[in-house]
Amino acid sequence: MQRYFSPEKETASREQVIEWQNKGLVDAVKRVWDNVPYYRAKMEEKGVTPDDIKGIEDLHKLPFLTKDDLREAYPYGLMARPLEDCVRIQSTSGTTGRRVVAFYTMNDIHLWEECCARALVAAGATKEDVVHVSYGYGLFTGGPGLNGGSHMLGSLTLPMSSGNTDRQIQFMTDLKSTVLCCTPSYAAYLAESIHERGLRDKIHLKAGIFGAEAWTEEMRHDIEQALGIKAYDIYGLTEISGPGVSFECEAQTGMHINEDFFIAEVINPKTGEVLPDGEKGELVFTSFAKEAFPLIRYRTKDICILSREKCSCGRTFVKMTKPLGRSDDMLIVKGVNVFPSQIETVLLNHGYAANYQIIVDRQKNSDTIEVRVEMTPEMFSDELSKVTAKEKELVSGLKSMLGIYANVKLVAPKSITRSEGKAVRVIDKRNLYKG
Amino acid sequence: MILMIPDTVIQNPAYEVKGNDMTTKQISVFLENKPGTLAEFCKVLQKNNIDMRALCVADAMDFGIARVIVDDVYETVTVLKDEGYICQITKVLTVEMKDEPGALSDILAILGDKGINLEYTYAFLTRQRDKAYLVIKVADNKAAANLLEAHGVKVICQDELEKIFGD
Structure with a gap:
């Protein structure tokens, strides 16, 4: 059986990987310097020129990029290629409502799809498999990414997209899906639905690739038991390409980062200082191999640990832990990025005070989000229908901002807990980052 | 028996019964939907010697609206606002009926x-x-009041209401 999709890359020696990265970084910095005035200005501000960058040992001299920079430079400001060279846009939610858009040339798409093909092979998929993609398709990278990876591998691809559980299960049984790709919470939901319908014996799944949101080892165990499969994690972000930036192998002890395309660093989120492998900090990526949208030292805000311990699968690429938390206040709910500031914007636009509380929970393996809003005299009426109509407007405002349904609960004024004068904005009851 | 009167009478804004405001004042209060909120609310009224004459609670999933008729409207609103309640005075119609x-x-x-x-x-x-x-x-107090009065139904104004409570 095929063990690696790109064996010469995935099992390359450390020296070889460093050589690729040195060359790639020098090249990317030159391209960015020449074509991205936004980043060039940042380099000039730091007194760095492309001549100072000889290889990855000089990486620390370069300025960081954050989601704020992406917002600032929206939409075209970080492109290193003209639009006419690009073939695709993907997008993810950004802070305060402005979305993050990423551009891809054909080569960028191939690079991304290769990452996903590697993830599929690491999960045991071959061209004989039927890959059932239940990630959303569209601007969200989940569906297009795994779909492309499955094509590249030559597997039969079922572009199911999310939702319509009955149809999902029908295709899964009739067309004998063997590899399921979706969010872990949707996998758990599907597993439950399959059991409810008594169809456990009719499914042919052997593996699943589940990403786009945090999940625990307990949840992995539950899904594996319920579906009789091996469940693998996958990591990625639209800014860097999409799912497949790193992926889990048979060892299931962390995700290999595709180091022939991306340089990973872990930094102290407060000082920006680079931390040695094995220490916990914020993950930073340099997507040096990307043509249209190469990002230098992009801060993911995900907290994790890198490990260079030899892996039993034979891959030499560095492994990262599951994200152990965030260095900002972003929440991932149902696979969707949610910033409290987005919710605040909607509340203010609808005439509510910016005093709110977000309660995130997971019930039956599915995320729920509730926004508690303090009632104001302006929003109040003696008529129930008027107040509920306003409540509904708020729900649909949140839906269009966040892309997911959030329940609204109107509460009494001054009832939202304040600790030391500062309101507790987010209560996440899911305990996703417990290690 | 129901009297028929022409629509023009009802729709004519110049037509006003006795030229007075025929409405009475109700206080509407926002209450969170959780155990004890109504009890707490009543306690506030009791503490301030406010006599509640009528109470009606409408509830949605997550909140309720209490509508009350009290003897001293302004005193009650002041007390409730001081206690941090969201409330408003709503003009409603109060009509007298035979208790039969x-x-x-x-x-x-x-x-x-x-x-x-x-x-x-x-x-x-x-x-x-x-x-x-x-x-x-109702949406249009004046039209409804005129209509009712035209049919011989007694519509009580605020002064009369307070007098009834005083009796």
């Missing part, structure tokens, strides 16, 4: 026949044994 079967349906028929929609309604009794009072909320 059929009285309510007669009044509702008068409004219904003219296509006047009730936002909400509730009734209360006082110490006057033979009478009951109906609070109604």
Whole structure:
């Protein structure tokens, strides 16, 4: 059986990987310097020129990029290629409502799809498999990414997209899906639905690739038991390409980062200082191999640990832990990025005070989000229908901002807990980052 | 018996019964939907010696609206605002009925026949044994009051209401 999709890359020696990265970084910095005035200005501000960058040992001299920079430079400001060279846009939610858009040339798409093909092979998929993609398709990278990876591998691809559980299960049984790709919470939901319908014996799944949101080892165990499969994690972000930036192998002890395309660093989120492998900090990526949208030292805000311990699968690429938390206040709910500031914007636009509380929970393996809003005299009426109509407007405002349904609960004024004068904005009851 | 009066009478804004405001004042209060909120609210009234004459609670999934008729409207609003409640004074119509079967349906028929929609309604009794009072909320108080008066239904104004409570 095929063990690696790109064996010469995935099992390359450390020296070889460093050589690729040195060359790639020098090249990317030159391209960015020449074509991205936004980043060039940042380099000039730091007194760095492309001549100072000889290889990855000089990486620390370069300025960081954050989601704020992406917002600032929206939409075209970080492109290193003209639009006419690009073939695709993907997008993810950004802070305060402005979305993050990423551009891809054909080569960028191939690079991304290769990452996903590697993830599929690491999960045991071959061209004989039927890959059932239940990630959303569209601007969200989940569906297009795994779909492309499955094509590249030559597997039969079922572009199911999310939702319509009955149809999902029908295709899964009739067309004998063997590899399921979706969010872990949707996998758990599907597993439950399959059991409810008594169809456990009719499914042919052997593996699943589940990403786009945090999940625990307990949840992995539950899904594996319920579906009789091996469940693998996958990591990625639209800014860097999409799912497949790193992926889990048979060892299931962390995700290999595709180091022939991306340089990973872990930094102290407060000082920006680079931390040695094995220490916990914020993950930073340099997507040096990307043509249209190469990002230098992009801060993911995900907290994790890198490990260079030899892996039993034979891959030499560095492994990262599951994200152990965030260095900002972003929440991932149902696979969707949610910033409290987005919710605040909607509340203010609808005439509510910016005093709110977000309660995130997971019930039956599915995320729920509730926004508690303090009632104001302006929003109040003696008529129930008027107040509920306003409540509904708020729900649909949140839906269009966040892309997911959030329940609204109107509460009494001054009832939202304040600790030391500062309101507790987010209560996440899911305990996703417990290690 | 229901009297028929021309629509023009109702729609004419110049036509005003006695030239007075025929409405009474109700206090509407926002209450969170969780155990104990109504009890807490009543306690606040009790603490301040406020006599509640009528109470009606409408509830949605997550919150409720208490509508109360009290003897001293302004005193009550001041107290509630001080206690951090969100409340407002709502002008409603209060009509007098005979406390006997059929009285309510007669009044509702008068409004219904003219296509006047009730936002909400509730009734209360006082110490006057033979009478009951109906609070109604409609979109156009004046039109409804005129219509009712034209049919011989007594609409109580705020002064009269306070007098009833004083009796």
